[in-house]
Amino acid sequence: MKRLSQRTLQSITIGLIILGVLALSLSGLLNQIVGTVIDPMVAVQGWFASRTQAIVEFFTMPRDVATLRQENLLLQDQVSQLQSELLAARQQLTETDILYALLDYARAKPENKYIAASVIGRDPSPFIKYIIINHGSDDGIVKGMPVVTQQGLVGKVVAVTATAARVQLITDPGSVINVRLEQANTDGQVLGSVTGDISLDMVNPGVTLNQGDLILTSGLGGTYPADILIGQVLSPESPDNALFQKASVQPVVDFVNLRAVLIITNFRPVDYSPLVP
Amino acid sequence: MGTLLAIPIIFILLMLQTTLLSQVTLLHGSVDLILLWIAAWSLQKQVTSVWFWTILAAVAVAYVSAIPWYVPVICYPLATIIAKWVNKRVWQSPLLMMFLVTMITSIVSNGLSYVALALNGVSIPLKTGLVQVMIPSVLINLLVALPVFALARDTAQWVYPLEVIE
Numbered sequence: 001m002k003r004l005s006q007r008t009l010q011s012i013t014i015g016l017i018i019l020g021v022l023a024l025s026l027s028g029l030l031n032q033i034v035g036t037v038i039d040p041m042v043a044v045q046g047w048f049a050s051r052t053q054a055i056v057e058f059f060t061m062p063r064d065v066a067t068l069r070q071e072n073l074l075l076q077d078q079v080s081q082l083q084s085e086l087l088a089a090r091q092q093l094t095e096t097d098i099l100y101a102l103l104d105y106a107r108a109k110p111e112n113k114y115i116a117a118s119v120i121g122r123d124p125s126p127f128i129k130y131i132i133i134n135h136g137s138d139d140g141i142v143k144g145m146p147v148v149t150q151q152g153l154v155g156k157v158v159a160v161t162a163t164a165a166r167v168q169l170i171t172d173p174g175s176v177i178n179v180r181l182e183q184a185n186t187d188g189q190v191l192g193s194v195t196g197d198i199s200l201d202m203v204n205p206g207v208t209l210n211q212g213d214l215i216l217t218s219g220l221g222g223t224y225p226a227d228i229l230i231g232q233v234l235s236p237e238s239p240d241n242a243l244f245q246k247a248s249v250q251p252v253v254d255f256v257n258l259r260a261v262l263i264i265t266n267f268r269p270v271d272y273s274p275l276v277p
Numbered sequence: 278m279g280t281l282l283a284i285p286i287i288f289i290l291l292m293l294q295t296t297l298l299s300q301v302t303l304l305h306g307s308v309d310l311i312l313l314w315i316a317a318w319s320l321q322k323q324v325t326s327v328w329f330w331t332i333l334a335a336v337a338v339a340y341v342s343a344i345p346w347y348v349p350v351i352c353y354p355l356a357t358i359i360a361k362w363v364n365k366r367v368w369q370s371p372l373l374m375m376f377l378v379t380m381i382t383s384i385v386s387n388g389l390s391y392v393a394l395a396l397n398g399v400s401i402p403l404k405t406g407l408v409q410v411m412i413p414s415v416l417i418n419l420l421v422a423l424p425v426f427a428l429a430r431d432t433a434q435w436v437y438p439l440e441v442i443e
Contacts, residue, residue, distance in 0.1 A: 120295075120296070121292075121295030121296050121299070121341075122295055122296075122299040122300065123295070123299065123341075123342050123343050123344070124291075124294045124295055124298075124299055124307075124309065124311070124338060124341065124342050125342050125343070125344040125348075125390060126299075126302070126305055126306050126307040126410050126414055127344065127387075127390050127391065127394055127401065127406070127410055128342075128343050128344060128394070128399075130342075130343045132295065132341070158343065159343070166343055168343070173394070173399050173400075173401050174394070174397070174398070174399040193401075193405070194305065194401045194402075194405055194406055194409060194410055195305050195405065195409050196305065256300075
């Protein structure tokens with residue numbers, strides 16, 4: 001009886017303690033007590049954890065660095081590869097743009113037949129302005145064929161091998177082209193120069209030249225087909241008592257960045273030299 | 278080997294000249310890499326196949342360029358003759374020799390190009406030709422002469438190693 005009452009007393013005490021703790025917990029008073037006890041423990045735990053992590057890192061880091069370096073090298077390789085692919089894609093895109101522009105030009109003038117060619121070199125001499133293209137007699141190209149871009153006249157083929165051809169640019173100092181001025185309705189000649197600039201000459205002094213007048217091939221002489229755009233009048237000069245008017249010309253073709261051209265294959269230049277007495 | 282090596286090297290130089298270097302200009306003058314190489318190669322005392330290199334270069338440039346064919350055919354052998362002549366007289370100063378040969382041959386080459394074009398009916402105003410093309414070409418050739426000479430000297434030492442006298 002005495003034992004039972006002691007057990008009962010213990011049970012009651014434990015129950016009361018539990019109820020007390022529950023009451024304290026529900027009332028929020030327990031948090032302060034628990035906090036007071038646990039906070040130092042958490043701090044100590046944190047301190048231990050950080051030190052343990054440092055020790056673990058100390059032992060595992062070299063292996064990670066080696067792995068990271070390998071991964072870094074792999075990624076660098078991938079980046080270089082992707083960069084080169086990007087460059088190639090951009091190059092192809094530029095070439096495609098050029099070819100589309102040339103195709104548009106060819107479609108706009110269906111009366112002509114064209115062969116597209118890439119510029120693969122320039123003449124080594126600084127005195128003359130010639131380019132070398134990657135199509136020759138194997139592709140039906142013959143001497144004298146006019147060469148154009150979507151912008152306008154480039155020049156003419158002057159020498160041909162089986163797989164390449166040399167083109168004299170209209171900027172070459174030996175180039176002379178018979179031209180027609182659209183607005184002024186008169187003829188003249190466009191001459192090249194050693195500096196790569198082109199100029200208009202042999203224009204009737206009675207005609208008024210204006211800045212921006214369009215210059216097109218006239219077709220006279222049979223060297224070039226008519227009505228191919230060459231450029232615009234830049235600055236007319238008409239000195240007193242001069243036999244002819246002159247003007248500097250802004251060409252429509254960018255000869256510095258010339259990369260692809262069209263050769264007009266159905267045009268045959270007229271060789272009138274046997275008619276010259 | 279020295280003779281056979283002329284074919285790839287002249288071919289590479291010609292490609293470089295027509296693609297890259299013809300677009301690197303000072304005013305309107307450009308470097309003549311093949312002329313510089315011939316001059317530098319002729320200045321190497323151990324080289325025995327200079328004339329083959331010279332003739333090959335002259336023929337290659339005459340074929341590729343639209344300049345009258347006799348310009349490179351005269352200029353390149355002339356560069357070799359001048360280089361060999363100078364080599365015998367200017368003792369132990371190869372760089373000075375290179376600059377001297379470059380200057381003389383560049384002036385001759387540009388002058389002859391001008392005259393040849395004039396003979397072919399291409400009139401270039403003398404002042405414009407001189408200021409815009411000839412003088413800049415000579416200057417840019419002088420600038421490039423030094424690295425070309427170093428390259429030619431290393432190639433010559435590789436192809437024709439000097440014998441050590443004990």
